[in-house]
Amino acid sequence: MKTADFIALEDRYGAHNYHPLDVVIDRGEGVWVWDVEGKKYMDLLAAYSAVNQGHCHPRLVKSLIEQSERLTLTSRAFRNDALGPFYKYLSELTGFEKVLPMNTGAEAVETAIKAARKWAYTVKNTPRDQAEILVFSNNFHGRTTTIVGFSSEEQYREGFGPFTPGFRIIPYGDFDAITEAMHANVAGILAEPIQGEGGIIVPPDGYLRHLRDLADEHRSLLIFDEIQSGLGRTGKLFAYQHEEVRPDIVILGKALSGGLYPVSAILADDEVMGVFHPGDHGSTYGGNPVAASVGMTALKVLVEEELIENSRNLGEQALSRLRQLDSPHVKEIRGRGLWIGVELHPEAGGARRFCEALQHQGVLCKETHDHVIRIAPPLVIQQAELNWALDRIEGVLGADSAEASKAEPAVAVA
Numbered sequence: 001m002k003t004a005d006f007i008a009l010e011d012r013y014g015a016h017n018y019h020p021l022d023v024v025i026d027r028g029e030g031v032w033v034w035d036v037e038g039k040k041y042m043d044l045l046a047a048y049s050a051v052n053q054g055h056c057h058p059r060l061v062k063s064l065i066e067q068s069e070r071l072t073l074t075s076r077a078f079r080n081d082a083l084g085p086f087y088k089y090l091s092e093l094t095g096f097e098k099v100l101p102m103n104t105g106a107e108a109v110e111t112a113i114k115a116a117r118k119w120a121y122t123v124k125n126t127p128r129d130q131a132e133i134l135v136f137s138n139n140f141h142g143r144t145t146t147i148v149g150f151s152s153e154e155q156y157r158e159g160f161g162p163f164t165p166g167f168r169i170i171p172y173g174d175f176d177a178i179t180e181a182m183h184a185n186v187a188g189i190l191a192e193p194i195q196g197e198g199g200i201i202v203p204p205d206g207y208l209r210h211l212r213d214l215a216d217e218h219r220s221l222l223i224f225d226e227i228q229s230g231l232g233r234t235g236k237l238f239a240y241q242h243e244e245v246r247p248d249i250v251i252l253g254k255a256l257s258g259g260l261y262p263v264s265a266i267l268a269d270d271e272v273m274g275v276f277h278p279g280d281h282g283s284t285y286g287g288n289p290v291a292a293s294v295g296m297t298a299l300k301v302l303v304e305e306e307l308i309e310n311s312r313n314l315g316e317q318a319l320s321r322l323r324q325l326d327s328p329h330v331k332e333i334r335g336r337g338l339w340i341g342v343e344l345h346p347e348a349g350g351a352r353r354f355c356e357a358l359q360h361q362g363v364l365c366k367e368t369h370d371h372v373i374r375i376a377p378p379l380v381i382q383q384a385e386l387n388w389a390l391d392r393i394e395g396v397l398g399a400d401s402a403e404a405s406k407a408e409p410a411v412a413v414a
């Protein structure tokens, strides 16, 4: 079967809830993927930062296979021998006392919301059903009905109501707006320390510190969703470390398994995690042995292969190189570590046509919010590979028309 046949099958039998680039991938290794025609591409999306450790990392594959030959699922009704060591490693790496594992990112966000509310009622003594959680415009926290209920993206909400009450949307990056929104019943402030799906929006300096101070002043919890920004993407273990603040709850997902398997978790200290008692919350697959083994190896790969440092070093280089680019299409270039957003002028005709032009040159990117090209390669990327990709990005952005570059054949170097 060829590309068109696979696409036809997906379109015929699958729900049309995505609009993917028309490339059908059948193999991946490190920063590279191959399509069913045998064409090679560099992956500059890394599955929205789930594949920070690179495609099919041999250590992760080994861990998945070895664990799945031995034991895969006990449910949490029984204990398993992989979970404790994973908890310990994650806790010691991050400095949080406790871990609560789930599967997808959205489930971990839901878990953080439940933790914050229960903490408000049982520790802070907020009157019953009065707890409020402040969230931000342009947020992305997942797709459950509760979560889309506090999205500011109309399409995410349209047709899915009625929504869960108890959330308020505050403009992101605005010091005064959040200050004024605080009150005694705010159980938590839920924020992405850098907004990913929103277009790689880095908040103004001091903003995360401001959130911390407000949370302390009003005795609210500060909750950072690090599902996309965390685990090395921004050149630090967590994006909040760029401001040296410590949240009360951290939400992890995506790269926590290096792309092999859905693994998510929340981290918190005893005061917050202690609100959960047996029966309060759970998940059949959450904390299963395969997840725990793969999760532990994914963290070890990040640390032992120095991927966080690589993200910081190569990210700085990429950012300064792109900022020198003289392109009529580029409005702003921003980012931290290997997480860069190239925002185009509205007149450029949208980011998608540039992503399609890059696809023809062997580079896979995904636009976000129509006008932003997101550059987020697996963190195992090497200097020469990054330069190769930047050459192509500069070529496409510098060209008079993205169409022109489509004529060039797909080429890729190792």
Ligand SMILES: *Cc1c(COP(=O)(O)O)cnc(C)c1O
Residues within 6 Å of the ligand: 048, 104, 105, 106, 107, 109, 140, 141, 142, 143, 192, 196, 197, 225, 226, 227, 228, 229, 253, 254
């Ligand atoms: C991807 C993402 C989520 C949702 O994770 P899923 O695994 O898709 O449910 C939540 N928050 C952020 C910041 C994300 O990037």
